Amino acid sequence: MSIKHLLRRTAAVLGLTLSVVQSAAAQGLPSSVSEPEFVPYVEDLQLFEQPDLSPYGRGVQPPQGWFGSVEFINWTVGAPGDSAIGNDAVPVQQVYGRSTYTVTSGSLTHAQVAQNVALPAGTVSTIVPGTSGTMVNSYDQFNSNENTFNADWTSGSRFEFGRINDGLGWFVSTFTLGTQTQDNTLSNVSINFANQPVGFVDIVGAPGTINAGQVNPSGFVGDGFDDDLDGDGVYGRFGRDRGVAPGFGNPLDGIPDVESQGFPNVPVDWDDAVTLPTIFSTLITSNKTGVWGVETNRMYRLDWSPRGGVWELFAGPRYLNVDDTYTVEAIARNTNPQYYQNPLGDSYWATEAQNNLLAGQFGGRWSFQRERWQVSVETRLFAAANFQNVQQNGVFGSLNDTVVPPQTGAVGTNTIPRRDDVVNMQLPSSFRSQVNIVEFSPGMEMRFNLKYQVFRSVYLQLGYTALYVDNVARASKMVQYQLPGMGINTDNNKEGLFMNGVNLGVVINR
Secondary structure, eight states, X not given: OOHHHHXXXXXXXXXXXXXXXXXXXXXXXXXXXXXXXXXXXXXXXXXXXXXXXXXXXXXXXXXXXXXXXXXXXXXXXXXXXXXEESOTTOSEEEEOOSSOEEETTEEEOHHHHTTTTTSOTTOOOSSOTTOOOOOBOOEEEEOEEEEOOOOOEEEEEEEEEEEEETTEEEEEEEEEEOOEEEEEXXXXXXXXXXXXOEEEOOOSOOTTSSOTTOSSOTTOOOOSSOOOTTOSSBOTTSOBOOTTSTTOOOOOOSOOOOOOTTSOOOOOOGGGOEEOOOEEEEEEEEEEXXXXXXXXXXXXXXXXXXXXXXXXXXXXXXXXXXXXXXXXEEEOOOSTTGXXXXXXXXXXEXXXXXXXXXXXXXXXXXXXEETTEEXXXXXXXXXXXXXXXXXXEEEEOTTTTSXXXXXXXXXXXXXXXXXXXXXXXXXXXXXXXXXXXXXXXXXXXXXXXXXXXXXXXXXXEEEEEEEEEEEEOOGGXXXXXXXXXXXXXXXXXXXXXXXXXXXXXXXXXX
């Protein structure tokens, strides 16, 4: 056989073999190649396949396609800084008390303050009638400095979802924390206001209501008239004790008389008005903080290096919401004789500071995998416009229009006392305030995670997250203690907030 015929036959056999192989390969192709997926790249996940941990070539390749995670988070939320319960500019002030009272023209003891009840007949006091003078209050009242809260743990969840292919992708991340609630119950708390309540008091009993030998009515049952604290015979807003003056046959009995026709009305004796104490027998304070946020990022994956790990850069908008609420329930004893100590009881006020942070952020992520273990570090830097909405509402003296039960026991009960009258405000008094402020709030976030690869696309993750943001409004710091409507202190709306804690969850294909 010639070489020419041999070459022809060999070529024919090879051609026939290639044709058969090609036909068989075409018949064995899966139908999915020609049919598009409803959601692209989902079939490539193969969640429960064994992972490819081969060290050959370039080693474990970074995942492509869809990815996501769901995590349980347990974080602490920073508490607001310590602050006084009361006006910072008035840490201490003198208020009316039950000890010795002093006027510019001399000293008045309890017996003298009680008009002539326990003094010799015909004697008003050692102060010359008609002498005026301003009473110097008898004891110091301090703000409470026990407005302290702690950074407690609270739990929540975090979800992430995204896709990356050929080094370019995007992802969305959101988290929610449960409301952190802290309560404090305090006893015998005094609160100073920028303009402390001023008024007249009625704690001196009428003649005949005091047991023999008593120089001061221990029950503070009152006689229905303003007390003549400066001893000049004029009883605050109720006039003077005319006694045996022309046209009056009444004795000097410590009771103001109606002026006769032709006599001018006696003006209000403001020297009998005093700064009133504001001491609450029970004060319940509560601070609640809720935090949630969402972010959307464009992601870029740099060229992968098996020794240097995987580097990813991302940037995008971010929203963070911090809702802080501070409430106070202030209770004063509604019984004799304690009721007179605080004309503002019972009271309630609540302040809510909503922080709406709209930010632009950029960040990066580095991850490194060896066999089934992977470590990753993420960081985010953001700058936000913080749209603060602060609201406040409450009521002062909600029980001031109720009758105080009379004193029982040794002291006479023929007079039902009334609450002290406040002349620089009306009680009860409800109030409501609202302000809107825009602040610049920078911040940053750090994440450290350790993952274990269970299947090809399934990981278990344990990590730590720390988040800090500046210039956040905290409600307890923004209460303006002034009468009659409290107020919002817009100068105290910039406080740092730090949150941190652990996260545990499942990661898919990342």
